[in-house]
Amino acid sequence: ECVEWEVTDGGGSEIMKWNGWGYSDSKFLFNKKGQAEFTGKRYRLSGMIIPGLKDWMEGTFGANLQHKTPATPLLTSSAVQPATLNKAFLEELKSTGIPFSHDAEDRVFRAHGHCLHEIFALREGKFGRVPDMVVWPNCHNDVVKIVELACKHNVCVIPYGGGTSVSSALECPPEETRSIVSLDTSQMNRILWIDEKNLTAHVEAGIVGQDLERLLNESGYCTGHEPDSMEFSSLGGWVATRASGMKKNIYGNIEDLVIHIRMVTPRGVIEKSCQGPRMSTGPDIHHFIMGSEGTLGVVTEVTMKIRPMPEYQKYGSVVFPNFEQGVACLREVAKQRCAPASIRLMDNEQFKFGHALKPQVSSIFTSFLDGLKTFYITKFKGFDPNRLCVATLLFEGDREKVLQHEKQVYDIAAKFGGLAAGEDNGQRGYMLTFVIAYLRDLGMDYYVIGESFETSVPWDRVLDICRNVKARIIQECKDKGVQFPPLSTCRVTQTYDTGACVYFYFAFNYRGLSDPVHVYEQVEHAAREEILANGGSLSHHHGVGKLRKEWMRDTVSNVGVGMLKSVKDYVDPDNIFGNRNLL
């Protein structure tokens, strides 16, 4: 999707926004004519006018272009707490020659992920506890040195990859009195080797998703791991949070892709001795590492499966008369194990949202065709525009098989009343994934705050959880005094044999509220309780961080927490990796 690429360097904050999502040059804004526009050149939507967005924002949130809440434009270094430096550590670090910085901007940039409260605070120019310095190791050995020094001088280390966390995982614990070092892995971004016989690649963990794919593509390979954040998130981050990619149906999730991991811990380096495709050697030590969320050490190098690049890719979409039918279809697809690389089902609200993001069409012919399509679906087929929903599809593989596969899926869809709705709708659906985070920044300019959160749930519960969580959000907003009806919508984004991953989007207009972030957090908390009460998991791929810690015990039982604790106690008795995630 991305057309341009840059390696984010050490002080990458000029290319990236410091108080919002993504590239500085890409953002939504309302131009002088009051039309929405997406700036920059990086995305398909870049430079386009989006005529429907204004009406949608006004209609959905009751937002008004006259009521603006602009962000503080510049970072004022004086508002940042002065760095607490550990002199001895600093002296020894200098002698290693590893680059470091205690510049305020560098520190603030690595003090947060992308939770709503984090971004909201940045926009207001408020900074809590931030790392006291940033180090940029260049390779595995640099990391070993840094961790040794940190242990020696009792310094707290927080690993930093792409900074796309949405679980408060990067937040510095305010109670931490030691010097906090942010260990930025961005310079460890090389593919060390590619093994074409075994189809593996050995990669440094700081590499960012889009770079990894691009570099592999140059050799005719790919990993196929495409989380929505892949433009910015790093391989090490994926491992540390148990990430999931859009095309996991073909390539698998991170735990299926990883063959070998090297991690530096206060106790030393942990890794396996061989690259056997499967082992029966007691509990898999990789599973202590995957999902450890930076509490045990720094992942430095990973050997991953690679695949030859697919010969053919095809998007697609299906319209269903209602969400229930759509879910039934996805279930059937999962049952027959014929899910395409990606299959996602948006509910009606999200379908309308996607519609509002349609760029201005250039030809009368396209708009005529669109009108015809709408007419066919709503009038001729009798779909209720307020109930219908859309599934977006992505097929990958060799051409013949893709076409065959496509037919199989569309045949199943037809049994559930689904109508094929074209490639274009499908492609736009996936584009939405990349720009949605930019849209949040636009909302925040106009009193609208929101976020997404996810869960995984058995098939028989999918409809119930969607209904109940959406209803709970609406009720909680009402109870908490939100003056406008919120946007409460969901989509099913992954299918498994026994269940699905469900994503919720939730946003509201906060005019009239004195503490909108607190209200937001209360509602999200209630929504999470509702998810758990309906048989949903605490997280499918975002992780626990500090945001969802309180539910860990109920999630994995007392003994489970005890097991994890004892691992932590052994590996890191002095809590050098002190971000306090997870437990």
Added chain:
Amino acid sequence: MATEAIYPHRDPMLKKRDDFEDMLEERRNSSDLRYALRCYTPVLYKGLAPCKASMLKSMVLQSDQLHHVIGQVSRETGRAADDVQEEASAILEEMAHCLQLSTVRFFAFTLSKVFKTLFRSICVNEEGIQRLQQAIQEHPVVLLPSHRSYMDFLLMSYILYTYDIALPVIAAGMDFMGMKFVGEMLRMSGAFFIRRSFGGDKLYWSVFSEYVKTMLKNGFAPVEFFLEGTRSRTSKSLTPKLGLLNIVMDPYLKGEVYDINVVPVSISYERILEEALYAREMLGVPKPKESTSGLFKARKVLSEDYGSIHVYFGQPVSVRSLAQGRVNRCQFNLVPRHIPRRPSEEIQSFVNDSAYRLVRAQEENMVLKPWVLLASLLLQNHHQDQTAGQKRGMVLEELTAQAVWLRDMFREYGAFLHWPDHVPPSEVVSSSLSLHRGLVRVCEGRVQLAVEQGGQVKPGEPHSTVTPEEELLSQAVIVLSCASYRNQGLHVFLRPALLASAINAASSNLKQEVFNSFSFLRNMFSNEFILCPGATVQDFEEACYLLVKTGALQVTQQELLVTERGQRTVAFLTSMLDPFLQGYQVVCRFLCEEATENLTEKQFVPAVRKFIIKHLLAGRLRYTEVLSSDLQKNSLAALLRLGAVQKIKAAEQGTLKVNKVMVNSLEDTLGGRLPTQKAVGARL
């Protein structure tokens, strides 16, 4: 006062209640036929289209739950699955409603005629109707009316039809099905029929629960049933039955719906159609089997005046908010939801507490007519007369004065009393008396219960035709009928009355001592009255609060003291409970003195009745109302619960094993001859 701060209760006086509209008024002024044929377009949950009865049945038969149970039954019994499936289908056929608008219209027409003849007015709180309408659109709705008469469910449907609200499907007992034609009529007006007992029948339970849940979950129609399980013959609310409540809460607990609105409905009759019937039934004249011809005999009922009916649709209660912080819904995460499981203890206690709360909500909104006060006063007087041997009855003016005193007390206790304030009290009293002329008569300016007294045999009738026992029973019919009206108001001062009796029974005024005694009585009577489980301290505090508020009691750090002006209140309250106290004692005495080794449960009521008749005739017992089989059964249930009596499973029937020492000591404690044991109840 300092006590106010200690007991920070919401003042019952401040309870806000809606106004009533008489729905018969319009019926009297416009055509019944046009009314019955008018356009009926109720709003449904989420704007659903109504579902055909046949579609509903196939949804039930295809459900996962039923599928699972059919497989299970087939495996356990070795029967073919098809065979079991057929049985399930037959059960459903027997059970299912088939609501038809034409039948509803027929009922709307005939009931209009009947109601207009029987009743002066049918008053409904229209705000409650509006709330219900709102509730139906938001979430599936369960209607929980109180149950005092056969009339209840026809009346409910009649009201909902009138206000253009979705007609409910109603759980009815199988006994109606005995009446072929009527049964089918009721079925077509929305009733579905369940067997009275189907304890171990897995298949039956499964069909039944799935049927109810399917209707509820899909919001096809509000589900209506009676929490009390059966008509209360005594006008006291009955201990709630939990089976159906469990079923209707299940879809919420399992996350199948976002929420369920439960609407308690209080139906109060100024005069109950079945009044004498109930009394006879409780005295041992068995309940006639419902038959169509029997219903026609009831035609003479049509010529009488039954006053007015008040129907109050209470505030919808959200099951979600009831369960908030009480039930961990994650407990359903690990087993497929369609596999039937016994509810966990947590859920059982939640459903039980909710049931009590809902019954109390029904009680609170029951309209009390002045006659309730008069019946209470006349009954007390009746029993005092017997002992004192004074002139019988009360002077009309005295009755009026006492009624006004009682009225004010009722109001202070927050009762929903309909006493017309613009009419002079004497008129209120005399109009009440005339409506109930079957139960009271005024003679020589004195008002007395219409009981035939010994020696008053009419001339010409041979003395020997009426045995003393028959005479006693015919008196008892009147007394029990009156008692049922008194009972309508019992819930208002039940807690203060328990406290008053506790103060009487306690050996000192020490708070802890009184509390022990209160706790004992409360525990003893928890099968008799609606007392929420585990709320002893709360009830005690509420009782103290009310008595302090009305100036009848002073509460210090250590002691409870009845004030000078409180004596009258306390005396009244105590004598309110006295029949129950005596009744329980006499049952205990029976069990100690006369119960044989192989007394079966079935024999218990006739035997204890005989024992009581003997004592009443001998003048050793004051209260005729102790003859009520309801009281006898409740006391046995209490003794069973306390472990003083045990049920022993025998070949044919359970026999009762009496722990005489324990029963004896309970009797003595009830009679105030033994101090309350420390072990009972919670600490203050």
